Amino acid sequence: MNRENGRLWKNFPESLKRSYWNQVKKIREISEIIEGKVLCCQNMLDHNIEHAFASDLMSDVLTVEKSNLLLITGLANTQTIRTAEMSDISCIIFARNKKVGSEIVSLAEETGIIIMESSFSVFRISGELYKAGIKPVF
Amino acid sequence: MQFKYKLEGGDFTNAGNASSAVKKILRQLNVDSAIIKRIVVALYEAEVNIVAHAYSGIIDVNIDENKLYICLEDKGPGIPDIEKAMEEGYSTASSKVREMGFGAGMGLANIKRNADRFLISSETGKGTKVELFHNLKQNAE
Ligand SMILES: Nc1ncnc2c1ncn2[C@@H]1O[C@H](COP(=O)(O)OP(=O)(O)OP(=O)(O)O)[C@@H](O)[C@H]1O
Ligand SMILES: [Mg+2]
Numbered sequence: 001m002n003r004e005n006g007r008l009w010k011n012f013p014e015s016l017k018r019s020y021w022n023q024v025k026k027i028r029e030i031s032e033i034i035e036g037k038v039l040c041c042q043n044m045l046d047h048n049i050e051h052a053f054a055s056d057l058m059s060d061v062l063t064v065e066k067s068n069l070l071l072i073t074g075l076a077n078t079q080t081i082r083t084a085e086m087s088d089i090s091c092i093i094f095a096r097n098k099k100v101g102s103e104i105v106s107l108a109e110e111t112g113i114i115i116m117e118s119s120f121s122v123f124r125i126s127g128e129l130y131k132a133g134i135k136p137v138f
Numbered sequence: 139m140q141f142k143y144k145l146e147g148g149d150f151t152n153a154g155n156a157s158s159a160v161k162k163i164l165r166q167l168n169v170d171s172a173i174i175k176r177i178v179v180a181l182y183e184a185e186v187n188i189v190a191h192a193y194s195g196i197i198d199v200n201i202d203e204n205k206l207y208i209c210l211e212d213k214g215p216g217i218p219d220i221e222k223a224m225e226e227g228y229s230t231a232s233s234k235v236r237e238m239g240f241g242a243g244m245g246l247a248n249i250k251r252n253a254d255r256f257l258i259s260s261e262t263g264k265g266t267k268v269e270l271f272h273n274l275k276q277n278a279e
Binding site: 056062075085 | 175
């Protein structure tokens with residue numbers, strides 16, 4: 001379904017539209033909300049995200065059972081990508097301008113995980129996305 | 139099918155390569171994605187444990203039509219009290235390991251949760267052996 005166009009969609013009551021779009025967000029919209037810079041896998045910008053989790057602790061991330069998750073973290077190393085790969089996390093946001101090295105970007109590209117940098121803090125990213133309707137896991 | 143991977147203690151650059159390779163193989167075999175996730179999360183936790191806590195290790199992966207058996211054996215300090223190590227929150231991880239995002243003492247419990255069957259044995263001063271068993275077909279437990 002296209003978000004802005006479509007006659008049927010236009011005639012939907014605003015409240016219904018809101019409740020539908022409050023359930024999922026495209027990665028593209030997420031990147032706009034958090035003023036993120038996408039570093040790889042631009043082909044995944046139209047993927048939908050429903051749930052997010054924020055942690056710097058990979059041990060913690062590995063216990064999350066949800067798939068197709070968004071991870072917000074301040075920890076940028078290759079094990080962040082490996083953890084995401086094993087946990088079926090499709091998108092990672094690195095908060096507060098963490099230096100994301102080229103080996104991290106190429107590993108993410110290779111594994112098909114879209115990564116972004118944002119100057120916002122973990123707190124602000126989480127707050128903005130929660131407000132936009134992204135659901136927490138716990 | 140059998141696959142072998144070598145691990146080196148402290149080598150966080152290559153940690154996870156074996157788990158990644160196994161994930162690719164299981165995908166090619168069309169194993170259900172929820173089952174793959176359980177397998178690779180358990181395997182990755184065990185792989186990171188060797189890199190984080192031991193000196194060197196070998197991962198042996200055996201796949202047949204319905205079952206997966208993985209044996210991870212390391213040379214290392216071993217675990218003096220396995221029961222205690224299994225407790226969530228118990229960790230002896232170094233600051234280097236913690237900097238990598240690990241060392242919460244949650245790994246062994248998470249391995250147990252994600253494996254259909256899990257065995258661990260250890261000899262202090264020699265090493266540790268972790269065995270993982272998984273059914274590859276749903277409802278086959
Ligand atoms: N292969 C191993 N060799 C030696 N000691 C181990 C090994 N695996 C685990 N241990 C010991 O058991 C403890 C608990 O392991 P566990 O995986 O539960 O937590 P962790 O590795 O410390 O942290 P986390 O897994 O949450 O990142 C470790 O801190 C370590 O003392
Ligand atoms: Mg561990």
